Amino acid sequence: EAGVTQFPSHSVIEKGQTVTLRCDPISGHDNLYWYRRVMGKEIKFLLHFVKESKQDESGMPNNRFLAERTGGTYSTLKVQPAELEDSGVYFCASSQGGAYGYTFGSGTRLTVV
Amino acid sequence: SQQGEEDPQALSIQEGENATMNCSYKTSINNLQWYRQNSGRGLVHLILIRSNEREKHSGRLRVTLDTSKKSSSLLITASRAADTASYFCATTEYGNKLVFGAGTILRVKS
Numbered sequence: 301e302a303g304v305t306q307f308p309s310h311s312v313i314e315k316g317q318t319v320t321l322r323c324d325p326i327s328g329h330d331n332l333y334w335y336r337r338v339m340g341k342e343i344k345f346l347l348h349f350v351k352e353s354k355q356d357e358s359g360m361p362n363n364r365f366l367a368e369r370t371g372g373t374y375s376t377l378k379v380q381p382a383e384l385e386d387s388g389v390y391f392c393a394s395s396q397g398g399a400y401g402y403t404f405g406s407g408t409r410l411t412v413v
Numbered sequence: 414s415q416q417g418e419e420d421p422q423a424l425s426i427q428e429g430e431n432a433t434m435n436c437s438y439k440t441s442i443n444n445l446q447w448y449r450q451n452s453g454r455g456l457v458h459l460i461l462i463r464s465n466e467r468e469k470h471s472g473r474l475r476v477t478l479d480t481s482k483k484s485s486s487l488l489i490t491a492s493r494a495a496d497t498a499s500y501f502c503a504t505t506e507y508g509n510k511l512v513f514g515a516g517t518i519l520r521v522k523s
Contacts (some may be wrong), residue, residue, distance in 0.1 A: 333510060342501075343501060345510045345512065348509075391455065391456055393511075397509060401446070404457070
């Protein structure tokens with residue numbers, strides 16, 4: 301079974317530019333989560349999709365961040381415009397839900413300069 | 414609220430020694446999980462312990478859970494240089510979202 305795939309693995313952009321991160325969950329996993337680790341700090345929850353619906357987006361830092369999950373398959377996380385403090389590693393995870401565990405992707409390292 | 418606060422924040426040991434990391438949390442939990450992040454890479458799930466379990470083993474890993482003290486520990490025995498990584502505990506909140514702590518940076522010197 302293919303795991304959770306994230307790309308790009310690394311992105312370097314200038315402040316003010318736009319970046320779109322993509323996550324392909326494990327096929328059949330209705331739950332998709334985005335997390336990020338900024339500046340070596342704790343890993344923080346951003347949002348949770350159940351299929352194509354946003355179940356919980358309480359962790360989204362501000363309106364510069366937009367997440368979508370068209371058709372309940374892959375998800376994108378767009379940052380527009382990017383700021384220096386957005387630098388960090390963005391993780392995606394998927395699960396079947398309930399007692400089943402998560403599978404995390406390898407993450408996207410975003411560097412805003 | 415922040416759950417899963419780990420200590421120590423950083424730990425440096427010699428290869429072959431044991432490493433112990435602790436985690437505390439604030440609310441009631443269904444389970445507690447430990448993850449590892451190697452530098453620049455993704456999160457790897459290590460072990461899950463349910464709230465009705467007190468101890469669990471997986472290879473060189475041993476996890477304990479004390480729900481009365483709201484704490485957990487991760488023991489890595491006979492450490493290797495490849496164990497060098499950041500280790501996080503995480504608890505599950507509503508919607509099954511994970512709440513991570515700040516993590517412990519483990520460095521194993523060869």
